[in-house]
Every structure is written in structure tokens, then in C-alpha cells.
Amino acid sequence: MRAIWMRATALLALATLSAFGCARRQGGAEVASAQAVSAQAADTVKVVLTYEQRKGQRVFTRYCAVCHGAEGAGDGFNAYNLNPKPRDLSDAQFQRAVSDEWLAEVIAQGGRGVNRSPLMPAWGHTLTRGQVREVVAFIRTLSGKPASP
């Protein structure tokens, strides 16, 4: 009698073990948290841009920053030669007033194409639509506030 009880208990224990055993949580939480800390440290150095914004930033730095400035404040080294002055893209009010579509159009058509200063050249023959969209995404980060949806 006693043997049967013992056998049953043993069977039960075995079954429980086999059910839970294979899914044993594996270590590594400690290392993962260390990673999170180092990633966080990198974050505090500069504002983390999305992949698309970073691509836009590279195009902006290459083509736009000479006049609009690296931070978009309209203070690139060539700005003082220009009249009218390049747009201050870091102006939050301006950013609120314009839509993404308008910004993309100005970039693609240039000032001449939208009845503004012709000193802004048209980039539609040089940049792809995707690149223009990425530049717009980056310009939206210049006012220091996320774009309103």
C-alpha cells in the first residue's frame, strides 16, 4: 500500500519536474542591465535621433548647413552673403506654422518654385523623394520639440 503511494508521489514529482524543468529561466539579467546602463550613458551625450532623422541629418549637414547652419538657426558661414537671410529653422513658431508637405515642396522646388527667394535652390533634381522626406524629419528636430501630429 505504502509502496503505491510512494510510487504515485514519485510519478507526480517527475511529471512536475519535466513540465517546469525545460523552461528554466536562463541567467543574464545582470549583464542585460549593464548594457542598458551603458546605452543610457550614450543617450545623455546627445539627443538620440531616429534612423530616418539621422539620414536626414547627413544630407542636411552636407547641403543645407552652409547657409542654414548646423543647428538650423540660419547662421551658416555663407548666410551673411545672402539677402534675404536663410530661414531660421530652429524657430518653434515657424515650425508650428508649416506642414511637412510645405517644407518638402520648398526643398524640392526651391524658393523660385514657390515664389520665395531664389537664393534657395531646388533640390528635387538632386535628392530623391525619400531623402527630402528624411531632411524634413530632421528639420523637425531642430526646434527642440517633437513635431505636432
Place this chain on the structure above:
Amino acid sequence: MQNLSKIFALTSLLFLCVLAVSPVKDYLSEWRRQQQAYNRFIEQQPRRMKPVPIRVKQSWAPQFGRVDRCASCHLGVKEATLTNAPQPFRAHPRTAHDVEAFGCTICHEGQGPATTAEEAHGIAEFWERPMLPARYVESSCGKCHAGDEVPDAPSLTAGRRLLKEAHCVGCHKIAGVPKLFVPDLNDIGSKVSRAWLVRWLKAPRSYWERTRMPNFLLPDEEAGVLADYLMTFKDKGRIGPLPEALRAMSDERRGRLYDLGRTRFGEARCISCHAVGGKGGTAAPDLGKIGSKVSPAWLYSYLRDPRAFQPDVEMPRYGLSDEERLAVTVYMTTEFTDPEVADGPAIPSDPAFYEKGKRLFRAYNCAGCHALEGIRPGEEMGPELSTVGSKRLYEIEFGRAETPRTLHDYLHTKLTRPRLFAEGLRMPDYEFSEEEAVALTNALLSLTAEKVPEAYRVPMPPESPYAPQGEFGKLVRDYACFGCHKIHGRGERIAPDLTREGSQAQPDWIRRYFKVPYSLRPTMTERMPNLFMKDGEIEAVARYVEMVLLDDSLRVDAPPGDGRLVSEGKKLYEDYGCRACHQIGTQGGYVGPPLTNVGSRLTPGWMYGWLENPRRYNPDTVEPNHGLNAGERRALTAYLMSLKEEGRR
């Protein structure tokens, strides 16, 4: 007996319960919860989206042998509207590669078939390649892209450049990475002073901030012994004597030489490549303290023919007369001195310095970079890095360091703290910035043994076979033209590509330019130096350029210079806002070259072709394609050709 059947019933019941554990666990699994959460999440979205059926989602990229179940939780990967959604529902940014076809882990690594976040991302036991942190994802581009420049991977591109420039191949074998020019040390004892050498060995960056020479963290006595050993390598005839006259020279004559030297130093645009006290070019050593480093005799001889000393150096052989060379030597060795260098740390000599120094020279593998007579070159001391990106964790010695046990953390730590992982390591400290260390880690991780199918591989662009011969070839070598200019794919990109120079510039202008070179772009640091070429040399170069460096597609007839077309062009010049970047007279911007006398400089064919598509002739140009039609291009060309230098047609 009845008791027995009771027990049997009870056990059966319990057994049934136990069997139910597995389905219950599956029902409560993480991915199921995420999918339910996703379906709740998209209900709150402004745009209606289809809820996902609850089941494990799997992508299969047979060409890479990858099976990924990441999409079981990352449900918004392909939803363009979810670009700002919280993870794990965020959309994947648009990249050059289709997420569907490539899967996830080929770029991000991690355990693709896993169905819990921790196992898929994290460091699971027996899983060698955990998910790469975002900053190292670019390393995966390098599995297929072999070239130095990988599009949309700036960190990997920078890392691969740094891998060459930091000259890791001095100690580590890396397939496909060439050795660069490093000065030999065969006459170092006659070139520099001991005080300078000790200081340099202790801290190279205190002399030249951008030097490739790393800091070997030598204790004082080792630096002293090594310096004493190196100082025994004296000149064997390469260094000629200084003119005797210099010793007995009056102060007045010395002053005149100094002034002449200063003028020539400026005209030769030495600071295009060299910096003086941190200001100027970055390609060659800082000259700000050169007077406290080299002996005047060495400098005087070196300026006569740099390649006699350093066959692979990019320094041009300036056509200075002996007097001018002496003047530049006097100017540089009196102007650019630093008393601190001469007062270097007083380290006493060790009588056994020769043997000890030689041992140190070998121990730190100085010969990996610097040639020295009697020392066998090219022995690799460090482990080969050709496939370091596939290194297994058990092969890595972490020692007692608290570095997380992953390959990328190991590499990053090794680059920033090279001697952390064990006692007695000899890897020097390169003092990399965080950005550089991440870039280099990306470059190293990209050196994998993983085989991707041929169809996906983007091979390294072939090296240009262009090697000009004869008189022109000799001049190109002497004046180190390829150090700045590119011709037919050979050379650097610092200065304009000259592949089509004969079709671009007018022959007369080329000849005049070499007499008094000027930079077309005054905002540049790297400007064309005055090489002080002889008339015959200029003629030889000009003849080669106008006969060989041509592009027939740029031969259009000069448009008739009629006044109507010119004024039409002038109006277009204003309409298109050309003056935003170009200057005519005193009006206009500084981004492009000034166009004041462009009609005496460029050919009409070039202008016409350039206006059609600037990128066809210079992929790096900032000038946009304005989308001009043929008539507009003709008018603008006519206008620009009318802008001629006075007195020239």
C-alpha cells in the same frame, strides 16, 4: 482493494492536472500577451487597422539560413503609421533592404527562433551572438558590403577608415587591410634629439595631437633605454651637411634668410597638410615645435628630396633653390621651437641600454610599423583579426574584468582600455574617443567568417590601374599630385578630380595657374601650394593635360557670344539664385568657386555639361542639379563665357 482504486483515481486526476501545465503555460505565453496588447493598441489608433490573428509569426530567409520569430511580438514592423509607436510595436525605418526578404537577425543578431523577449534579445546560455545594441547594428552591413565606404553606415565607414589609419596591421594581420607609410628609424639618431625622443615615446600626443603613434604607456626607465638605443642609429650619408656659411653668418643676413624663409613657407602652403600649433591641415605632422625636434641639417637635406628619406611619403619635392631651402630651414628651426621639449624628463642612461633597448623594441613590436636596420620587419605580434567578428566567447580572455560577456563589449573595452584583461599585455593606448571606439568596434565586428551568398556580396571596388609614365609620371610622383588630386580613380579627394581637366580648363589658364597657384575656394584650409616648378615642367604637365585628360562628350561649339543670349543668361543667373553660392566681383556667396573671370578659366563645353548634371563630373559636389533645359544651359554658358579677365579674350 477499494483503497487502491481511490488512489488510482486520485493519481490519474493529479496526472491530468500536471499534463495541463504545458497548454496553460502556452496560453499564458509572452507573445500571446503581446499580440493581445497589440490588438488593443491598434484600436486606439486614428487609422483603422486589421487586428492580427493570435499565432507565432515567423520569417524565413533561406539564402542566409535564418529563421526569425521576432515578428511574433514586433507586430508593427511593416506599418508605416506606427513610426512613433512604443516598442515592440514600432515600425521599422525604411532602409535600403526589405525587412521581409532579409529577416531580422541577419542585421540585428540575437536568437531568431526564440519566443520570449529575454531569450531572443538577451544573453542566453549557449547563445553566442546576443542582439546587437543599436550602435553596433551597422557592423552587420559589413557582412555583404566589403568596400571602405558603405552607404548609410557612417560609423562602419569611419571605423574601416580608422582601422587603416590607426595602423592596426602593424601588429595584427587583417586580410585586405594594407600597410601604410610609416617613417623608418635608420637615421633617427641624427634627426632628433634624445630629449625630444624620450618625450615622444612617453606621450606622442603631447607633441602632435593627431599622430597615429599610440601611447605605449612606457615607464620612465623603459622610455630612456629605448631612446638611448634608437639614438645609436646615426645617419649613413643621407643627411648632407649644412652650408658652412650658416655658422659664420651675420645676424643681418640671418634675418634676411628668416624673412625669405617665412615668405616661402607661406607660399608653399605648408599648412595645407601640416598644422602649426594645431591650426592647418591634418594629413602630416604638426610643425609647431619642429625646431625642438629635428636637426637643421636633417631638415635642409629632407627638403631637397623627401623621397630620398621616405620613399612612400606624400610630401612634394618643392622646386626651391639651395638658398631658399636654407632660408626655410632657418625660419622653421628658429620660429617653431618649444623650450619644454628640450627640457624633457631627465632620465638617466642605463649602461646596458643597447641590449635592453633592443629587447624593448622587439617586445613592443616597434618594427611592425617602423623599419629599423637589423630588425626583421613584419612579425605579427597580436592575434589575427581577419575574422574577429566570428570569435567565439570561449576564445576570449576576459580575466577578472567586469565587462559584459559579449564580443562587442569585449572589443569596445579592449580598444579603450587595452591592458585591462590581463597582466603583461603590450597593446598600446590609442586614446580613441567614444565615437571612434564605437566605429572601430563596428569595423571589427564586420570582419566575420559568415558566408553570405555571392549574389548579395558587394565587393571592394577594384583599385585603379592608372599609373602615368614618362616625364609626366615622374612629375606626378615628385610633386605628390595623388596626395590631393584624383585622376582616373587614383589618388585622394582633397582637391578637384583632374580626370577631365583638359576638357575643363583652358590651356592658357593651366599654364598661368602653376606660376601663381591660388585656391579657387578661399574658405578651404587645403589649398594648392606653390610647388616652385620650373617652366619646362609646367609645359610638360600642361601638354599632358590638354592631350590626355580629355572627355570628348564635353566638346560643344562655343555658343555665339551674341548680346541677346548673354543678357538672357545673366537674367537666368539671377533667377536661379546662382549668386547664393558663387561670387562675381564682390557680390555673392562663398560655397562654390568665384566666377569673376570664369570665361578665362573654363571651357564652354565643360560649363554646358556641368550645368546639365554636376554630379556626373563630381559625385561629391554640393551644387544641386537645377534641372535646366538646353536653351537655359546655352544662355548661362554664353553669359559665363563673357566673364573674362581684363586684357584676355
